[in-house]
Amino acid sequence: MKFGIVVSEGPYTHQASDTAYHFVKAALAAGHEVPRVFFYHDGVNVGTRLSIPPQDERNIQKNWTALGQEHGIDLVICIAAAQRRGLLDENEASRQGKDANNIAEGFRISGLGQLIEMGIQTDRLMTFGD
C-alpha cells in the first residue's frame, strides 16, 4: 500500500514529527511504500539544517534526511508555509534576494499542489500534527 504523510507541526515543540517518523519506519518495514512526506504549517521547520539539538537528544532533521535517502522518500516542504517562517533553499534565497539559505539535505521546497497530488496518488493519507 502507498502511504502519503503530512507533518504539520514543528520539531521538538510537538511530538508529531516523531510519531510520523516512527510510523513511516514501521510502514516501510512492513513492505509498504512511502513515496512522499509533506511538511506543512510549523512542520516546515523540520527541514532546517541549522538546528543543533543536544547530543543526548534525537536529531529530528538528520533522522528524516537519513530515512529519506535510504528509501527514496520525497521530503517536500511547503513553499508558502516556508516563506512565512524563513526556510529557504538556494534557489529561493536568490529569487527572494536573501543572503542565506537553510534547507537540509534531502528536503526540497515545493508547492501545496504536491500535497493534493500526494492525496490523489497514494492509498492512504496520514496526518500528524497538533
Add this chain to the structure above:
Amino acid sequence: MSTLHTVNKSPFATTTLASCLNHALEGDAILLIEDGVYGGVVGTELAKALAAAKGVSLYVLSGDLTARGIDTARLVKGMKPIDYAGFVALATEHDRAQAWL
C-alpha cells in the same frame, strides 16, 4: 467502509476526544497517540463515554503509554495497546484515516 481515527490530545486539555467519539461510526477504530493516551485511563468521565462507544474498537499506542508512566492495567476495558507496526496495520485495514488535531 470504515475510518481509523487518531486522537493526540489529552481529554483534560481539549474536547478533541469527545468530538471524535461523537463522530465515530460503527466499525471505526479510535487510536490514542501522544498526549491522547491520557484519555484511555479508566475512572475518568471520558472513559465512560469511550466504554459506551458501540461498535468502535479502541487502541492506544503502547510506546506513548509507557513513556508517560501509565500501566496497561489502568486502561479502559477492551482498549488494546499496539505498537507502530500495529498502527500501520490499522491504517491499512480501514479505508481512510482521520486525524483529530
Add this chain to the structure above:
Amino acid sequence: MSEIKKFLYVNRKAPYGTIYALESLEVVLIGAAFDQDVSLAFLDDGVFQLLKKQDTAGIGVKNFSPTFRALGDYDVTKFYVEQESLTERGLTADDLMDITYEDEDDDYEEKPSIRVVNRDEMAAIMGDQDVVLSF
C-alpha cells in the same frame, strides 16, 4: 489525472489565535485546481471561521474571512457546518456569512454554499471520503 477522489477539509479551529484556519484555506485554494470532489467541514471551534462582521483592524492581522466568499468561483461549493457546534457556541446559521456559488448546471442561479447539518449527518459525510485533511 483521471481519478476523482473525495477530499474533505476538516476545520475545527478558530481563526487568528493560530494560523491553521488561514493555511487550511490556502490548501483549499490550491487544491481547487486539481478538479477533485471537494467538501469543507466546519465543526467545533471551526464554525467561528465563518462568522459575519470579522474586523481585524485592531489586531493588525489580515482578515481572510472574505476569501471564503470567493470559493464559489473556484468551484468549491460544499460547506458543511455542524448544527450542534453552532448551538453549543450560542450561534445560529444567521450569524454566518452569506456564501454563495453560481450553479452552472442550473442557468447560473446563485445558491447558498453553506449547508447546516446535524452531528450524525456530519459523521456520515466524514465516513464517505477518500482523503481527509485535518486542520
Add this chain to the structure above:
Amino acid sequence: MSYQVNGTTVEHDEEGYITTLSDWSKDLAEVIAKQEDINMNEEHWEVVNFLRDYYEEYQIAPAVRVLIKAVKKTMGPEKGNNKYMYELFPYGPAKQACKIAGLPKPTGCV
C-alpha cells in the same frame, strides 16, 4: 530596489512587486507597466481595475482560470479567454497584471 513616482520612492522586491500594498497609485501602475514593457491602454486598465476590485472584495488575487471566468461573465467572452489575457500580459495575467495592480505576489504554489 525601488520605483520613482512623482518624486517619491516606492520599495519593491526582487521581482518588482511593491513591498507595501498601500503605496499603490495609478501613476505607480504606469511606472511598473513600463518596466514590464507594457503600455497601459484602456484594456489593460480594465483588467487591472478588475483585479483590484476582486482583491478588495475577497482579499485574494484570483487564480488565472478564475480571473478569466469572472472577466468572461462581466465583460463578455471576447475578453474572458486565455488568448486575450496573454495578448495584454504576455508573461501571464497572474504575474504581470497582479504586479501592476499592486497585489501580493502569488505564492506560486501549484
